Amino acid sequence: MSRYGTMFGPDITFHGVEPCTLDEPDTYRDADVVIVGAPFDGGVSHRPGTRFGPQAIRSTDYLAPDASRPSLPLRVDALADLRVVDAGDVEMFAGDIENSITAIENAVYTIASSGAIPLVLGGDHTVALPDITGVARHHGFGRISVVHFDAHADTAHIEFGHLHGHGQPMRRLLESGAVRGDRFLQMGLRGYWPDAETLDWMADRDMRSYEMSEIVARGLDTCVDEAMAIALDDCDGVFLSIDVDVVDPGMAPGTGTPEPGGLTSRQLLDTVRRLAFQLPVVGVDVVEVSPPYDHADITAMLANRIVLECLSGMAARRRGDTWRPDRPLLEGRGRAAR
């Protein structure tokens, strides 16, 4: 198989990083992170459009696609400090959810087993099932924690008569044993879904789900501290699954199932940066960006920055930096640093 490129447009890469081809291991040997697109929206219960997510996340920026994005607070240039390559999209046909899931799982497993961290650009949240399964196949079922940002628990049993779809991946992951329920952390849930029966099912698996009321009442940082401690307990790695709808729809309208009352963009970016810095991340997906519902590309831009914060946090972690969010931007720079 030759490189597929972007499924619905020109063959571009995330900020212009080098392309790779999953069938040609040499093209991503020694890569730290392999980006791959999952342009699938056949699993959505309402508004589609996330098939255009990978393309939008890759290219939405006002800076040149020069494979360099130095983080101001972390003082790393993840795209240069890490070896990040982009495998293009996996071909996924909306009308065939079963084969699409298989295709992305295989791609993710191929990346993980090469030693690189897979970073998947969705697509709808259906892809979390193959994304996390692919990583778990490499690291061992039950050996990775998941931190899941979302307005929705995504733990439904059956929808539209099917076991698969964007409201169900987390249930399938626990059923298969890919992830332990008591290492499944959810942040940002809110609204009117799911029903009590499903919540009971979640409770019985010892999931830990931070609903927005709790986050507001106890403070986001407190909840994140707690979640990180759980995620690190007896696990070999952490998968971050980030549904852009965890952010308030007022700030991230370009998504399919917008639920008012979410985090601010700032809160999410700060938290993602911190998690990628403080946890041993082994896989990431950023999902549910639906460009047809976006305005002025602000949601695509946010998702682009979520990816960059992940990468920057990883790069700073590898360098062994200290976490100092309050450090002034210019402290210790210039002549002072010489």
Add this chain to the structure above:
Amino acid sequence: MSRYGTMFGPDITFHGVEPCTLDEPDTYRDADVVIVGAPFDGGVSHRPGTRFGPQAIRSTDYLAPDASRPSLPLRVDALADLRVVDAGDVEMFAGDIENSITAIENAVYTIASSGAIPLVLGGDHTVALPDITGVARHHGFGRISVVHFDAHADTAHIEFGHLHGHGQPMRRLLESGAVRGDRFLQMGLRGYWPDAETLDWMADRDMRSYEMSEIVARGLDTCVDEAMAIALDDCDGVFLSIDVDVVDPGMAPGTGTPEPGGLTSRQLLDTVRRLAFQLPVVGVDVVEVSPPYDHADITAMLANRIVLECLSGMAARRRGDTWRPDRPLLEGRGRAAR
């Protein structure tokens, strides 16, 4: 009169609850809440469009219209736990403000005197006059407090040569005696309106208006505590009048007179939930949603959730629950609850 349905579209109900017909008392006998649409935008001083508010608030959702919306934090399903019915819209002609006001006042009074709580979907804020008057006719003039969320005081005297319009209802309510000035609480005011003369008039009636600077400086919860204490003092019930423009236009653009610097969606939803839980609510209106200016339906969705938070708070209050916003979502669920 047979059921009118939605004035500008198909005959639908809020999340698929049962319809009722105001002329047929049997259809809403024993109802806890009767929803009614006030599709009137003839009173706006600037951008119209709120005539499509009731339709948008009723139908904007990504879940099926199955008359069930279980609240995650409150653990009630208001549409099931309460008897909520939807009377459709009152026919209101934009070009005739006088008769439109009369029509909605009569509808609200009919509902209130049946023992149900009227919940009015605006429409522009003109309708607060008949909404609150209709409730006061039942509970007694001066016997209900009002908590009014808005960027604007809506206490103008005369605009465009008329006593009625969306900038004036609160003045008319105090003039008529329907509500006591010292039981009229306003939250979220900001900007450059009204003038000093009007503010003096408000002060002379002992209104209590929380401008955003005060809310930021003192904290929203502190201000809400204080407002609740006043609202509960020597009153038989509380009317919640919620203008969606109290939220920052960045998060709620679909409104006619957007004033930057408002609450976040999260703050409003949290506060409304709490008020509906902690106060004896006897009437509600949610107004000023203007779909032509919305993007991706985010403002309509927010208003839909404001209504659900009201209903959920009422349902939890009736069940005698304790207010515990910091309770983990899954605490005491599943096997643990058995």
Add this chain to the structure above:
Amino acid sequence: MSRYGTMFGPDITFHGVEPCTLDEPDTYRDADVVIVGAPFDGGVSHRPGTRFGPQAIRSTDYLAPDASRPSLPLRVDALADLRVVDAGDVEMFAGDIENSITAIENAVYTIASSGAIPLVLGGDHTVALPDITGVARHHGFGRISVVHFDAHADTAHIEFGHLHGHGQPMRRLLESGAVRGDRFLQMGLRGYWPDAETLDWMADRDMRSYEMSEIVARGLDTCVDEAMAIALDDCDGVFLSIDVDVVDPGMAPGTGTPEPGGLTSRQLLDTVRRLAFQLPVVGVDVVEVSPPYDHADITAMLANRIVLECLSGMAARRRGDTWRPDRPLLEGRGRAAR
């Protein structure tokens, strides 16, 4: 030269204040503030459109253009309490950045040397160079501090082969000596720009740049206190340069280089009001509003309010008021005040 009016539309003024003509000093004699439009977008590195900023900022409102805008929290009517006039736009051709810069610098200097405060409506941030230079020519090079709100440092050396553009004005200002590096305060920076070399250059000039991570970690008020102290030290005046992209793109999408993770609208408005009240402001620009990317005019409206907060803060400062953000709106009004 007769009055030019708005370059791309009808001849209107900010909220209907009196027009003036820069070539006719009598028309702005004794003015406290002269507003002038800089409809230039030839310097942008990405999305253009700010040429329509002055027109949009002047006219976006839901109130009548009656030259009166009483501030609720500050209890001043800046447009009445100060003498504010509007000189219309300076003709600036996008294709000729050199002459455009000269034209606006001369206009600003003309205003400043008349004794009035120039308030420039951009346009892209290229205009900060002539805006601040024009003011510094009057007050003395090195004698004014700058408080600069922005997502970006705007201190690039050369872009597209040119020394001028919207990413470079602050470097040119320090190079020319118009402003001292250690009196240049930046608030709200974030993202992935500029590179380390440029940051070193900034550090070597002793600039003080508050990146969003620091602002979140230490608190906005703390950072503002610190910045104000620096700005007041051994300076004769302060210039406020406000790029609307300092606000999160979710709340201010109508701009050319949106960077997620910014301040809320509320935070910016509160801070600007406070700075204009507590600092001796000698010049202001509000830039980077790009109407083609706006939705429902919310960004233009925000910029309009930023200007009004500046003016209101100045008016309250002149009257010698005390800073009391927590004062209830109606306290001491009405009969109580008589």
Add this chain to the structure above:
Amino acid sequence: MSRYGTMFGPDITFHGVEPCTLDEPDTYRDADVVIVGAPFDGGVSHRPGTRFGPQAIRSTDYLAPDASRPSLPLRVDALADLRVVDAGDVEMFAGDIENSITAIENAVYTIASSGAIPLVLGGDHTVALPDITGVARHHGFGRISVVHFDAHADTAHIEFGHLHGHGQPMRRLLESGAVRGDRFLQMGLRGYWPDAETLDWMADRDMRSYEMSEIVARGLDTCVDEAMAIALDDCDGVFLSIDVDVVDPGMAPGTGTPEPGGLTSRQLLDTVRRLAFQLPVVGVDVVEVSPPYDHADITAMLANRIVLECLSGMAARRRGDTWRPDRPLLEGRGRAAR
């Protein structure tokens, strides 16, 4: 009464022509045409927004507002060759249709009786009743023909319980005798309204309505020839009432009741130009432009050009030109003309 200006924005005039004030006859003495805005949308049966029509029609252009618009095909500069002044808007409150109708009728009558041609910028089509009545009061009831471009006949009897609204003006005009039914020409009707009873009423009044099927089958020019002959028969003048929805919604989306299958923009502009050239026009209205539903201002721009075609046709007619649509643009120009 002093000049009111634009009801919902700055005081501007059509392409920068001189303002006038209806209460001050000297300001429009000897005017050929007086433009007046009717920013009323309280009469619409569906989407509102036409209140912003006058402002949009006046200012939507890419050329400077210099009171000059030379017509390429007609070789006149109507704004210079005729004396055209702009009276601003009549204050019309959407919530009060009766008084709004009276206000615009008086304004139009004032203009017509001054000897000038009133050209009304709507507003919804409700205003055709006072527009045409005001002209008929001056020229005599039954003495003017009407050529009415519209997708809809606007001959309903009662809607929403009222005699007035944007679907009813033409019925009221025939009932009052202001216009004879057999001198009422309609062009462009289509779709599914009104019902047979109303069509019978129209037939009984000998109206002549050209539905789009007939226009396509017989040819637009043939139908226009026929209509012009009727309009000229035993009448003293012709009123042109142009609803922008006569154009296909694909080309003119910014309107309230879009009916697919209309004229092209080109067809309407050509026809309006010809009618204004070949008929003795005594009044014009251009209505139903609803900016909230427009895209990139294309409908407002079209309406702006409809007005200019009217004025240009009138100017060429006064000069005694010959109708030569096939004349090459540059024929007889330059040296050849000297």
Add this chain to the structure above:
Amino acid sequence: MSRYGTMFGPDITFHGVEPCTLDEPDTYRDADVVIVGAPFDGGVSHRPGTRFGPQAIRSTDYLAPDASRPSLPLRVDALADLRVVDAGDVEMFAGDIENSITAIENAVYTIASSGAIPLVLGGDHTVALPDITGVARHHGFGRISVVHFDAHADTAHIEFGHLHGHGQPMRRLLESGAVRGDRFLQMGLRGYWPDAETLDWMADRDMRSYEMSEIVARGLDTCVDEAMAIALDDCDGVFLSIDVDVVDPGMAPGTGTPEPGGLTSRQLLDTVRRLAFQLPVVGVDVVEVSPPYDHADITAMLANRIVLECLSGMAARRRGDTWRPDRPLLEGRGRAAR
């Protein structure tokens, strides 16, 4: 199976006609036409969104949903003159194209075998396969002609590795024998698809495809005359399959694969009306309306009118009317008709 209603929203019917339930034959006994929604967009090769087509086509109108829509040119009220009922949507999951096709085929066959004409609201063009197959199962394979309006031939063999999708239904129909190639008429093709091999395949099956160049060069009416003669030759009925993208994207932007250079809305409406009047229609689908890409609902409105033109043509045909497109609207109406 109880009535499903609209898959993605409230249970509404086309213009308010009576609902029916396919599992309950009594609910559509004696129906002339049964409308059914096929909210499927899992087969699209590019932009999705047509799942919201049925809902949009049913409800987009500015008139009340009163089950009456009298056609001006045809003088019938199809919704009253015919018995038209609406079965709601068939549940179709985007991620499962095989089962979705089966579900709609069964629904269509159920309708056709009841003696009613199925009228399917798409959905993407994938559904033409089951739509036409369902009808052919009743009338006999090879016994119905198809007139297919589209920018694209939809005769691809395999796409994304699948036999089914919106670019392939016509090939499958000819392969199965449901329709004869020489009774398959296509109108409006254009652009750069398909390739020569596919065109050869089409030619070998004796399809007759009218590309836009031919339509412009020979005249639309001439081509339609010719196509009708073929369609009527040795066939028992005609299926009309209308892809809204046959209209120019400038007039119908709300579709997934817009190809510039199409018919005008007027041309399509006139042609559809004529075909439904002059041909024995046994089935209809109207597909590819994608609301997320629409503006001001103009494409949905156009599709709504396409359906009404079909129904009106059928109603006039049944009444035995003469085809007189040039008949004046009011000819023979009113007193003249008595």
Add this chain to the structure above:
Amino acid sequence: MSRYGTMFGPDITFHGVEPCTLDEPDTYRDADVVIVGAPFDGGVSHRPGTRFGPQAIRSTDYLAPDASRPSLPLRVDALADLRVVDAGDVEMFAGDIENSITAIENAVYTIASSGAIPLVLGGDHTVALPDITGVARHHGFGRISVVHFDAHADTAHIEFGHLHGHGQPMRRLLESGAVRGDRFLQMGLRGYWPDAETLDWMADRDMRSYEMSEIVARGLDTCVDEAMAIALDDCDGVFLSIDVDVVDPGMAPGTGTPEPGGLTSRQLLDTVRRLAFQLPVVGVDVVEVSPPYDHADITAMLANRIVLECLSGMAARRRGDTWRPDRPLLEGRGRAAR
């Protein structure tokens, strides 16, 4: 100079054709056509945004970027039958019109002198000056005709104090002698610009400008026949300069100076195809696509197709085909052709 790629985004090529680098002649040796982007919008008098035109024109399509686009009516695959390569964008800084013009002129001349046909993707119409000059430098001043599609004559003398801008290129071309006035054909002019003086200047240079009234009155084909005869008289080649605003803004809203009443998309595509087939084209530009004002990419798609029609016409011309627009799509295909 290495390949620059797209100035404002990823490095993509038109429909995926091979890239080339202007500094490396081997990369475009033997090319028939070299595409080059001119992302310049510093010359516009009103709405900017055309800097994003090249990127949008290159990538807007619903088909895969596979360097194949077989024309249905012409039966050529221009991207395969011709050698078409894409040089990426020339770096052009909006703020420096002089150097931008020089840069594109040099690029175009480099292409033309290599023996290939330059096809420039604008950018605003300023670039026609260097586009045509670059070609004329190769073929000889006065040796090429120009066919110019536009709503505007673009023959202004000075605007905003400058000789260059998007309203002036055609004047500069005649002044320099690059093109003879009597071989300058304009099609589609309309509206209210330029003034009589400029028209006289045009007439004195014997330009031939077809205004829309003439085109409607005489027929588009007649005018095109006439224009082609002039263009072919005593000239060595023809340059096609196509401003997308020649199409009606209703169908092509994404442009900066929209003038109602233009050609339909169909008319333009048909005419461009024919000209490219029947004339010896030596250069092309397609300009004034402004994505910020577009909707659902319909204008970008139209411009993409304009380019393809040019290329297809050239390819068919080279093959020596006969012009047969009325040929049925499938005539002579399939078995019939073997």
